[in-house]
């Protein structure tokens with residue numbers, strides 16, 4: 001059964017088949033180096049510091065195949081996964097749209113400029129508009145628009161402003177292939193746009209980006225976010241090549257803490273990749289980009305969000321293929337467990353210099369993911385790390401570590417005690433986290449006092465020195481730059497109707513806490 005098509009190359013890929021259409025030239029470039037579980041306990045007891053004793057053995061030497069890069073070698077050619085086309089999405093016909101009940105902050109008034117801004121709206125607690133912010137620099141670019149560093153004209157505070165072009169969201173994608181009608185994709189894009197604003201407005205966690213305001217004008221939607229000045233983990237990985245196990249464990253703990261919080265709130269993140277992990281000024285990791293996140297709780301307390309899809313069985317095919325769980329790619333129902341698989345891919349990438357499956361295009365990557373039983377884990381990693389990765393990177397969800405269940409509860413007792421090993425111990429007490437103080441991970445104040453393993457160099461926040469010059473050197477133009485006309489398929493609907501409810505101001509207590 002042909003499930004979905006990602007790009008022009010993928011139209012011939014049969015997902016549930018044997019992936020016979022995978023490019024010959026791109027057959028697996030790595031080989032298996034599996035972990036021998038019987039050695040676990042012995043090695044655990046003798047292990048002092050995995051990084052310090054990590055043997056300088058390459059995959060090549062160990063397996064006779066050519067898996068680069070070698071440990072401590074800078075890989076070349078790391079490429080932004082967001083440069084790939086977004087994956088098409090297929091959702092069951094009964095999946096409901098996000099419906100927002102929030103009233104427009106500007107009372108339904110639309111604006112091309114600041115003309116609608118009344119003096120009262122120029123206060124930090126009131127609704128904001130575009131002219132409140134002065135563009136400083138481009139920080140990044142995504143599928144539907146740019147992210148800019150902006151300065152509040154009234155408070156001089158810096159923010160990251162994510163701009164999404166309404167036209168990009170609303171114009172149907174003629175290239176879409178598959179069972180979904182193009183209008184479904186417009187609906188899905190709208191749903192995701194609202195989901196990002198709605199989900200972020202509900203969250204308060206030290207490792208999740210904060211949303212302070214959102215508004216829209218004739219051409220664009222704007223999310224005014226906390227500026228995270230240390231840049232993307234992607235940027236630091238590109239600089240450093242690979243990271244040591246202790247550093248990786250630190251980031252894994254912070255990401256896990258954020259994912260666990262999201263899952264407890266009923267949200268599946270679905271887009272874990274190095275580009276979406278930012279470092280703050282103290283080197284702590286902050287997740288950004290909730291455009292693909294899904295809130296599975298229908299009927300939340302404030303009536304603000306009704307997605308209808310239960311988190312326990314989501315169906316949308318979504319995400320960045322290199323970090324995407326196989327069950328999603330196979331079009332099967334999936335659960336929060338997909339985020340833990342993605343965490344495994346990200347940890348693998350940080351340690352080895354590339355995610356478990358790479359290739360020239362989506363088709364090759366998908367073919368590898370669907371064909372392989374388990375990703376290859378290099379032998380030079382510590383036994384603890386190999387055990388940890390193997391537990392997260394299980395293709396079969398029923399065999400994957402159920403991290404949400406065993407977060408701080410030990411798993412079933414093994415016949416032979418294997419302390420600190422995945423599945424026999426709680427996630428938090430796994431050997432790889434032996435140096436992590438989990439209580440600190442929960443508290444913003446504690447995180448402020450302690451620095452992470454990579455403390456970004458920041459001489460001037462306005463320079464955005466830790467962001468790729470590919471973006472920061474871009475000409476700024478005006479905040480109200482080129483906007484194409486908006487083509488709304490339903491002529492009875494205006495963009496005002498479609499985006500009604502997008503505007504938002506964080507509560508006074510929230511704003512006061514962070515300003």
Ligand SMILES: Nc1ncnc2c1ncn2[C@@H]1O[C@H](COP(=O)(O)OP(=O)(O)OP(=O)(O)O)[C@@H](O)[C@H]1O
Nearest residue numbers: 082140141142143147160225226227228275288289
């Ligand atoms: N709060 C922030 N502080 C600093 N930089 C940010 C912030 N939010 C986003 N960025 C930068 O902008 C980039 C793009 O942001 P984001 O991923 O949210 O956009 P997107 O349109 O959803 O991208 P994509 O299409 O790749 O998913 C990020 O990778 C990051 O470099």
